[in-house]
Amino acid sequence: MTIFVYVNTAKQVGDPEHIKVFANQHAADEWFKEHDPEGVAFGYELKAPDMKPHVGQAYKDACDNLIYLKKEQFQVTYYTWLVLAALYILSRAFPVAKEVLVWGTCAVGFISFFVLLNFQSSIERHRKRLASIYEDYFTERERKRLGLDATSTHRLVCGILSLAVLGATAFTAWVVYQPPAPGALE
Structure with a gap:
């Protein structure tokens, strides 16, 4: 599963607005339309627990x-x-x-x-x-x-x-x- 991460460099580390994590590209796009039209989220593979x-x-x-x-x-x-x-x-x-x-x-x-x-x-x-x-x-x-x-x-x-x-x-x-x-x- 891929998650999308956005980092707001204008905020301090630890600030709730510093990092945003989105479950999919659509969720990130919707958030960007309202909050940061120039922002970009990068996709990262989320490792789910492998079934033994x-x-x-x-x-x-x-x-x-x-x-x-x-x-x-x-x-x-x-x-x-x-x-x-x-x-x-x-x-x-x-x-x-x-x-x-x-x-x-x-x-x-x-x-x-x-x-x-x-x-x-x-x-x-x-x-x-x-x-x-x-x-x-x-x-x-x-x-x-x-x-x-x-x-x-x-x-x-x-x-x-x-x-x-x-x-x-x-x-x-x-x-x-x-x-x-x-x-x-x-």
Whole structure:
């Protein structure tokens, strides 16, 4: 990042008006228009703290895990629906095993629900790690401008997927428990 420095040689060292530091060329130009039209600010490279390799690895790990966990939330929901569909088909092929299949349906639904909650917990842990890195390496203004917000929890997606899993489980358990329609293939 480049900052711009202006030195007013008419002021003594230590005087608040002796040195002006500007965050960018535009800020310097605006100040000069009003205060010193003949003045000039010189650009200097500001050294920001370099991200240490272990912090860079923690950042990459958090980002990779967030991407993976978010995809897996949808995969768990998808495969839960497939297993529930298979249990429904089995209930029609083997009506005598209805009780076992209802319990299997409930087990699949609750396991999927708890896996989704576990994924959400992991997502929040990785988001806290990202928030910490953003806080250490970006100013508040940069975080706002770049949209670097890792503090919100984003629980809505997990809630919707969890409801979809539990709703599909309840419906499948109810359908599996129903006797086959008269004349249905057995």
